Amino acid sequence: MRLTRLETFHTEFVCFVRATAEDGVIGWGQCATYNADITAAVFHRQIAPWALGQDCRDIDALVARIERAEHKFPGSYRNRAMAGLDTALWDMAGRRAGRPVAALIGGSPGPVRAYASSMRRDLTPEVEAERLKRICAEQGFTAAKFRIGAEMGEDRDQWEGRTEAIIPAVTAALPGIDTLVDANSGFSVSRAIAVGRMLEDHGVSHYEEPVPWWDLSATRDVADALQIDVTGGEQDVDLGVFKRMIETRAVDVVQPDVLYLGGLSKTLRVARLAAAEGMPVTPHAANLGLVTMVTMHLLRALPNAGKYLEFSIEGADYYPWQQDLFRGSPFAVNDGTLSVSDAPGWGIEIAPEWLDRAEHRVSEEGAQDGGAYARLYHGVLEAGL
Numbered sequence: 001m002r003l004t005r006l007e008t009f010h011t012e013f014v015c016f017v018r019a020t021a022e023d024g025v026i027g028w029g030q031c032a033t034y035n036a037d038i039t040a041a042v043f044h045r046q047i048a049p050w051a052l053g054q055d056c057r058d059i060d061a062l063v064a065r066i067e068r069a070e071h072k073f074p075g076s077y078r079n080r081a082m083a084g085l086d087t088a089l090w091d092m093a094g095r096r097a098g099r100p101v102a103a104l105i106g107g108s109p110g111p112v113r114a115y116a117s118s119m120r121r122d123l124t125p126e127v128e129a130e131r132l133k134r135i136c137a138e139q140g141f142t143a144a145k146f147r148i149g150a151e152m153g154e155d156r157d158q159w160e161g162r163t164e165a166i167i168p169a170v171t172a173a174l175p176g177i178d179t180l181v182d183a184n185s186g187f188s189v190s191r192a193i194a195v196g197r198m199l200e201d202h203g204v205s206h207y208e209e210p211v212p213w214w215d216l217s218a219t220r221d222v223a224d225a226l227q228i229d230v231t232g233g234e235q236d237v238d239l240g241v242f243k244r245m246i247e248t249r250a251v252d253v254v255q256p257d258v259l260y261l262g263g264l265s266k267t268l269r270v271a272r273l274a275a276a277e278g279m280p281v282t283p284h285a286a287n288l289g290l291v292t293m294v295t296m297h298l299l300r301a302l303p304n305a306g307k308y309l310e311f312s313i314e315g316a317d318y319y320p321w322q323q324d325l326f327r328g329s330p331f332a333v334n335d336g337t338l339s340v341s342d343a344p345g346w347g348i349e350i351a352p353e354w355l356d357r358a359e360h361r362v363s364e365e366g367a368q369d370g371g372a373y374a375r376l377y378h379g380v381l382e383a384g385l
């Protein structure tokens, strides 16, 4: 089944992809958020030319083909753009089969336990504790995450003493609720271990990115020194790095972001590596774009799914761009859970009004322009592979 048309609809923040096959079946996907206008350009230059005209049913093989063709561009933007193709083709596969994606990868529709995820460091410990207490009570969450340190902070706190104050404040406000923290690479090893002991004393169960995320040996030093689960992986896009992270047990819980990483197919590969070592996967999903829906389907299918879905509690004041992306309420919360429906594919519909306002670009089979690099290299790929 040949892929004949790839379209993007983008703003600076969001880029949706519509894939169309020769039989007219379509699928909707999304590239990773932020700088989505740049990602759309990468999509049409470096992803679409290798995908159009190919069999769109073997998604793993197509992703692997593009990775071979664009192997000199292993980084973030190629993977952000690849995620748009991958997730559109999984949606198409689900629509063609009349089944949700979760069912195509060994799972089923149904509920997913979520944790209330705060993105904010600008709130005082008292205000954040009250806010999380209210949201958990109103929506039934049984787990919540708050922020400590400063993002990439090199041991500087958001303001002096905030970390030491917010740990007891939030944990005291949430009795019976599982508590998680995210340090966003904020600490040195010694400071991370000292903060980790404080987290353990207060019953916190998940300690995310304690030290700079790229330093696997430093992360492992922290994990080895503490009982609390040390977690990470949201920034990583290289399967070789995930392999080292898992084999050396640099973390206790692996946290790929399905859209940063390049889509569902690559995330399933990471999940299998983790499963082989008996490690759970609790993906990163920090906004209410498609990343959260893909993660819901994934968690309904993984044998080594972590305990919960990350569910951002931030609204229009923090994420104005995530308003009105979809028709209906795909992310409705009931008693602290979200639900994967039995609708085909991802079970979502992009809001037509949003698409009308977005910038639209089309690549079609036979007319695609991969630029000089792709034109030069295409023959090499076809001959060599």
Ligand SMILES: [Mg+2]
Binding pocket: 182, 184, 208, 209, 234, 284
């Ligand atoms: Mg994080």
